Amino acid sequence: MMNTQMARHNMIDGQLEPNQVTDPRIIAALGVTPREQFVPEIYAANAYVDDNIPLGSGRFLMQPVALGRLLQAAQIEVGTKVLVVAGNTGYSAAVLAQLGCQVTMVEEQRELADRARRILSDMGVRQVEILTAALHSGDPAHAPYEVILIDGAVEIVPDALKQQLAEGGRLVTLVAAASGPEQQGVMARAVLLQRLQAQFAQIILFDAAVPVIPALKAHSDFTL
Numbered sequence: 749m750m751n752t753q754m755a756r757h758n759m760i761d762g763q764l765e766p767n768q769v770t771d772p773r774i775i776a777a778l779g780v781t782p783r784e785q786f787v788p789e790i791y792a793a794n795a796y797v798d799d800n801i802p803l804g805s806g807r808f809l810m811q812p813v814a815l816g817r818l819l820q821a822a823q824i825e826v827g828t829k830v831l832v833v834a835g836n837t838g839y840s841a842a843v844l845a846q847l848g849c850q851v852t853m854v855e856e857q858r859e860l861a862d863r864a865r866r867i868l869s870d871m872g873v874r875q876v877e878i879l880t881a882a883l884h885s886g887d888p889a890h891a892p893y894e895v896i897l898i899d900g901a902v903e904i905v906p907d908a909l910k911q912q913l914a915e916g917g918r919l920v921t922l923v924a925a926a927s928g929p930e931q932q933g934v935m936a937r938a939v940l941l942q943r944l945q946a947q948f949a950q951i952i953l954f955d956a957a958v959p960v961i962p963a964l965k966a967h968s969d970f971t972l
Contacts, residue, residue: 752784755796759783759812763798768954769816774824777846778816783809785867786839803836805857806962810900814938814956815840818920821940821953822895824849831893833909834883834961838864840899841876851876852890856883856963883963886912893917901936901958903966913943922958934960 756779764775784795787809791801800808819840824830826848832841835853837860844851845868853876855861861880868876879887884906886896892914898905898921905921913919924936938953 752782752796756780756783759796763813764816767813767817769813769820771820773847774816774819774843777843778812781839781843781846782871783812783839785871786837786842800957800959803860805859806959807834807836807857807860808900808959809836809839810958811956814922814958815843815899817954817956818897818922818938819843819847821938821951822897822918822920824895828894829914830895830897831887831891831909831912833886833896833898834900834964835864835878836860836899838868838876838878840897841878842868842871842873844897845873845875849875849895852887852893853878854881854883854885854887855879856881883961884908888912895920897921898961898964900961900964901934902964903960904964905941906964910941910943910948913941915943915945917943919943920953922956924958924960934958936960 784792787801800811828849830849830851832853835841835855841851841853886909891912894917896919901922901924919941922936922938924934936958940951941948
């Protein structure tokens with residue numbers, strides 16, 4: 749049986765801290781969130797490795813370092829209103845809940861959304877609302893959001909999501925070049941978009957091999 753406490757400790761010491769994840773709040777949140785519960789049982793023993801974990805239907809749980817660095821760049825505080833797009837089985841939403849955020853998660857695949865609801869309910873996480881909806885639409889009914897996390901790589905960032913940012917709000921994700929069929933991870937560039945009135949300033953953060961979310965590929969009609 750996997751020693752999950754040791755696995756999380758090794759993730760922090762061997763992956764997060766050597767790769768510039770230094771915010772103690774984020775390290776603590778990742779250190780107590782049971783990542784193994786958010787992946788298929790067959791992958792539970794690999795839940796804390798430095799890799800993306802397949803969830804089925806072309807979706808993946810993002811590698812811990814990439815998620816940690818995105819959350820750190822988003823400058824999250826207690827009470828921050830966050831929208832998670834493509835939240836999969838709810839892992840990133842659970843981490844954000846540990847950080848004291850008000851979280852809404854959008855997931856288009858009903859099976860993933862239902863599993864997220866079950867996992868978070870079993871964990872006693874109450875401050876996450878999960879919506880089953882198209883990823884590119886986000887959650888306009890409850891916008892604006894101070895932070896938007898797209899939980900995976902994209903080839904396009906839908907304009908509808910940008911417009912759901914509050915003034916000064918931050919959107920973090922990874923942007924990849926157009927890719928072919930499902931891949932374990934293409935090289936993508938992490939970016940932070942900040943809304944400044946009608947404009948969006950972009951900061952390039954780092955590179956990481958993270959799979960592209962199928963619904964946010966460039967074959968759609970959305971613009972970057």
